């Protein structure tokens with residue numbers, strides 16, 4: 001999901017070029033400064049088995065699926081975020097193009113690593129938070145805060161299996177306006193967006209959808225080619241009631257989505273003529289939760305804050 005600005009643009013038909021420019025201002029970096037790590041150059045951190053928590057079932061140390069080798073992982077062990085890999089937006093208005101509401105903050109209230117988990121927390125603030133230097137939409141500050149992490153200029157991959165194990169905050173009826181996502185964008189900029197997962201929260205009057213995840217690719221944000229997307233529905237349970245595993249396998253001419261190890265969606269050259277035009281070169285990782293915006297709508301009185309998007313791990317495998 002390009003929940004923020006870009007991502008959301010696809011889902012948000014009304015998104016404007018201004019929104020995209022806003023994004024670029026927020027996180028744009030000269031390509032001359034890129035120091036992207038090649039898959040083969042990534043050294044693996046020691047994988048200690050995380051301590052078992054009383055209320056959370058944590059995965060053990062990374063195990064590669066058959067046919068894959070672990071290339072990189074963050075198990076979110078310890079108590080600090082690995083800043084060598086992750087950038088955290090701070091007082092960023094990213095997502096204005098999607099009419100998102102949250103100020104994206106780099107502070108423990110919104111981004112925390114503890115008990116083997118990364119927690120991205122969306123909050124409703126008692127006092128508005130001043131966001132950015134020229135926040136023309138909310139000059140008096142923003143009521144909602146959240147967070148966005150990304151690996152631009154630090155870590156990117158071409159092809160591989162990209163996994164995340166996470167518990168979603170999109171509880172049925174009490175999560176209107178929340179938009180958690182895990183997605184990828186090209187390290188060198190340009191077209192192509194690969195959304196491993198996006199979920200949309202619901203209000204009391206919305207149909208049941210806590211069991212649904214969107215799986216999407218975008219060519220660009222001006223509609224040169226239509227996005228291709230599907231909604232996968234869990235056979236039982238929902239994505240907010242526990243941890244689930246989401247994965248994408250990206251290879252030349254092929255992108256496959258998995259949920260809890262089951263193949264759910266496949267795009268190839270025969271379904272998507274532009275797949276190898278949009279998905280070339282290295283892509284970096286984006287992990288975020290938007291609040292509000294054209295797609296999810298605004299939070300309502302029943303939306304429970306703080307809302308926690310909990311990530312057990314993100315792992316990347318190569319053949």
Ligand SMILES: [Ca+2]
Nearest residue numbers: 075116312313
């Ligand atoms: Ca973990």
